Amino acid sequence: MSFDAPAMDYAGLSPVIALTTGLVVIVLASVFDSVKRFGPFLALLTFAVTAGCLIWQWSADIDLVSGSLRLDGLAATLSILVVIAAAVSVLLAIGDPSETQAGRSDWLALLTGSVLGMVILAQATSMLTFFVGLELLSIPLYALCGTNLRRRESLESGLKYLIVGSVGSATLLYGLAMIYGASGATGFQAISDGLQAGDGMLSDSLTLVGVGLVAVGLAFKVSIAPFHQWTPDVYQGAPTPVTAFMAVATKAAAFAVFIRFFLVALGPLADQWDVMLAALAALSIVVGNVGALAQTSLKRMLGYSGIAQAGYMLAGIVTATQAGVDALVFYLAAYVAMNVGAFAVVVARERQTGFSDDISTLRGLGREKPLLAWPLTISMLALAGLPPTVGFIGKLYLIEALVDDDWTWLAVMIAIGTMISLGYYLRVVATVWMSPAEESEAAAASIDTAALPPQIAGAQADPFTDSRADRRWYLVAPALIAMAAALFFGVIPQPLVDFAQHAGNALSVWIS
């Protein structure tokens, strides 16, 4: 009896292999004290090699592992965004209490594991890899949220995310099972064929309930209203480097599979789900923007803003056209730049002010710390969609895709959401530039216990407070690069448009 091993396309699998190797090396390195402290460099190296592999395989369009994965433009572009976001979180985590308390290697291993899950998710073309990737993404994140071991909020957020995330995963799994029942297949293409071949399966309630449950499960992951309640709490409680990673990378990976599953596997049903997704998108835009107005914590505000932005991006799927996918990928790329800039500043400011992320800690920043003020300002203007930033072009792209496919009402919703969002984004800008700094100085002075003799400072001294955080290269460089990207692609967007179209072209077989 002979057994033919499936042909392995190692070139196509190279990003996954690189990440897995990196993960193993990071775990092994923790054993040796002499190399332990190089953890961040190992992680950055892993991500750089992964990015290199992705660029090497940039124009690939191949099925891998018997059709369970597919490396194409969509996978490559969104994996690159994930890897960039992960690399930034590694930098932001240097000197963070979460990384130190949880053990540097463990923290980095968890992060790399999550990235591996995301890269698999971006390539998934079968319900099995879809679910495995999603769980591999989520489980390390639950742990990462709780890595700030001495803060109650961090532990609480980890637990909350675990419970809500599990509900989401269970819902999704149930939906997948129903779709399997309706189509008799697990591969995305086979599901599409199965649904079309089955008699009346396209309008069967089994299929439709399955689609609904999958949409709900994914909506939990990308924090689409009304499945968003966990987002502000988890964002606020989690260590900020983790929040930054979650906000950006999870969205990119989950949207990748969202696009692929709905447009490829459920493509024949587009007329059934587009209205449902449009309603979710509109609700998200309203809930996220209105919710953000009342926040005083920057991280909570960014959480609500993420809900609204997820609504904008979901609108790209609603169109079920290539232009919609392009616009979504463009917006995701823009979203990475805008959020990295904002979170890097939040991290730096937290370390200077004893881990407060209240908006009032930004008072007077424009006058005293321009290296933090400018990236934050540009991030906020970009999130608000003002020119000359990439946020404006992103909105323009989405609106063009929507109007082109007769979804003008949803385009108007985006415009209205953007108007509401000015209320909170510009509050940040106004605090940075238009509020005097006296109070923040007083507040900083009362917290700056490190300057006191140890016997007086006592237990209050926080070893992680870093009064020079605004001059640390690993915090300032990501912020400045993100700012430069947000401005550059706002003025010369064509390279990013090409990037986005590379993703859309991968699906040109399935959508118009």
Add this chain to the structure above:
Amino acid sequence: MLSSIIWTPLLFGLIGLLVPRRFAAWVAALGAVITLGLSIGVLAGFDPDGGMQFVTDVSWIPGLGVDYSLGIDGVSIFLVMLTAIAWIPAIGFSALRGTERPALFYLMLLAGETSTLGAFLAQDLLLFVLFFDLMIVPFYFLFGIWGRDRGGESDPEGSPGNGPVTVQSATLKMIVFTLIGSLLMLVGAIAAAVIAADGGELTFSIQTIVARGLPEGSQNWIFWFFAAAFLVKMPAFPLHGWMPDSYRAAPLPALAVFSAVLSKVGAYGFLRVVLPMMPDAADLFQTTMLVLAIASILYGSAMAFTKTDLRLVLGFSSVAQLGFITAGIFAFNESGAEGAVLQMVNHGLVVVPAFLIVAMISERTGSEELGPMGGLAKKAPVFAVIFLIVSMATLAIPASANFIGEFFILNGLFQVDAAWAIVASVGVALAAFYALRMYQLTMHNPLPDGSDSKEISLRDALVVIPMVAIVVVLAFCPQLIIHGSEPAVDSSIQVVKEVAE
């Protein structure tokens, strides 16, 4: 050529960040002067009958069909000149007095000039929308960082009868109001291009969209998306809610150019985009627009007549003037539209010195309230004469260019319906009241304690007198503008005129 006009100010603003702080102002002033020089160069080579000239057209975002497309014609050239001129006194005035954080101040001011010029020169609909949105950003920072809170405890001299205003709330209100309009305009612009392309190649070129035409049903809603943006920017009654607070909080040199030029972009947008692109809708809503315009004239004049804060007097008089301009445009005839273009330039030229004079008055009296003022003319004849000329131009005294402009507009309205012209002319009469009241209450009467009647200083004279001189020169030869803009203006309203008939 046009690109260099647009980007020179921003370039000098950025250079200003690099040079030592005390030179920033002079770098900025140099940038503004070079921009004016380049604009004069374009004016010299401009042919009134030549249609769109100095055209630049390169692909900017081919993936989205957006081009970097610039051009100038008889409608835009005088507004470009106005912009290039107006920024010089604003920068000069601040340069001679010094400001806090000068490098950032001039960067923002010059970024404002770049985006305003961009809006006047853009021939691609999306590029226009982009510059239109961009304009508000530097002014948000200018008003927010260098503005001041009014009223309340910190400013007991503030404005009795007006509530306290904080810079933050005023600027937020301004930007939210303005962007409500312009975001809808973004949707409208994209919809216009998509509908006009009708499955063909998507382009945002204004001329192509006009040539392709829009179906009547779509015109009606797209019209309001554009009109909302333009009416807020002007501002027109009843969308002027942001104006009083921002005007009171803003720093005066920035406010001078804001009021002089940015408000005109809205009126310009009607002529450039709305009338050619949506003639059926414009015709359908002509009465509504005329009612809004007349309401702006009457409301603005009445408010200017009752307000005691000098900034608000000027602000509401702008509402009234922009009402005249809108009425002229929506008369759909040559006389009205040409008068509107002339009046845009006139009003811009008059408002800049007016706001700078307010700054000087406030230095002499410590207040911007008309109530306790008076007697400033006593030892300052030159100052008084300058202010008198500005006031006379504001009230459109016969022989001023403003008189010609208003005459053309009223003549145009008369051709639509005599009733419009008669009601609008009440505004002319009211203008005489508020302009003279402003002049009298500040300059005549006894000088109260604490005020100082001081002659205009040389540095202020250097800035203001050239502006006043331009106003006077224009009074003698307004036909320069009328003739220069005539062919372009006539062709802008050609389509809508045919529809209306």
